[in-house]
Amino acid sequence: MRLIHNSLHDEVADGLRARIFDGVLAPGSFIDEAALCADLAISRTPLREALKVLAAEGLVRHEPRRGSFVSQVTEQDLDEIFPVIALLEGRCALEATRNATDADIAALETLHASLQQHAAAKRITDYYAVNFTIHEAIITLANNRWLAQSIADLRKILKLARLQQLHAPGRLEQSLSEHLAVFAAIKARDGEAADAAMRTHLLRQREALRELARTQKSRLLA
Template sequence: MRSVADSLHRQAAEGLRELIFAGELAPGSFLDEAALCERLTVSRTPLREALKVLVAEGMLRHEPRRGCFVAEITERDVEQIFPVIALLEGRAAYEATGRAGPADLAALEVLHERLRAHAEAGRITAYYEANHAIHEAFITLADNRWLAQVIGDLRRILRLARHQTLHVPGRLQQSLAEHLQVFAAIKRGDAAAAEQAMRHHLFAQRDALRELTRNPPSRIAP
């Protein structure tokens, strides 16, 4: 049975993740402990335990005598993470294909229609959320807890960049086309093609992040 202290630091950790994923704590920003205690309604002890958790997850970095900062994804991170997650999520798509029944395909159809609608309307935040739901659906359908665990760890890091890549010119439409290719392969039961299409999708996302790291948003043409 979890203690009250354990529950409080888990609650604080989840609150911090939500603030980071929502963009309210931007990459590179300093974490003011007093302000966070007030915002999350916790004391210093559970907050500091939560900070340790997020440092271990790679979402924060700790600098001696300075404190904690929200981690930033570097070009090296991009080059190291994406080949790994492309393999893992490609495998998840492969396994999901073999397990997808009529009800699963119907649910995925709804998610992809929602994704298409958001892309056509240019609703980037809504598109990102639908995109995330589709990836989660594939992972759940694959029903492989080891894949789910490792992908989840890597996705937490990648979410530091959130939907910034979707602001790269043309990326929103490209992402939609890539997703539709994965889904088309799953619908026809072609596991190998689904795996390949998912890998292509992840590497395309890597290329968009490369563009962002080399040409920050202020330098990318509208």
């Protein structure tokens, strides 16, 4: 019975996580447990266990006597997280360069060709999907479970804000250029250059989000 219960609350956690990432449960919004239980046809127990999982991931915060709320990513959060994930993914790029076979390089080349096509057509959602696949491929090639686990934990927080940066003026083209620089370094078997290019790529994402926040603030004040 315990295995079934664990399976249910994991399934509920997956569903809530998807709603958060899709924006159905908006940042800062109150999580109505009664409504969710009715919607999902479950009892309070698996829902509360699922909320504990999401709270541990940083996606949900619990306030005593008030309930649970979807977390909001602050500017300070982004300032603190991006330098860390840049170091981690940079190291992944270095280790991936050391491990990549010719077949792996060919697969990455195909992905980057697709990335270029989506960038040219301004298909941001499709671009982001391929972009994510490329990052995942590089993490897989690094074959370092500690790096992969640490990056996955941070990504759950950054996913709340990351897609937005591609809407900053000129960011799509800049992102593509950065990706091609990472791939060129991997293809040349230059691990140090791949590390540096990946770190630059991640840190520029932070700059793009900062610029986007400034622009949005200016519009609100106008």
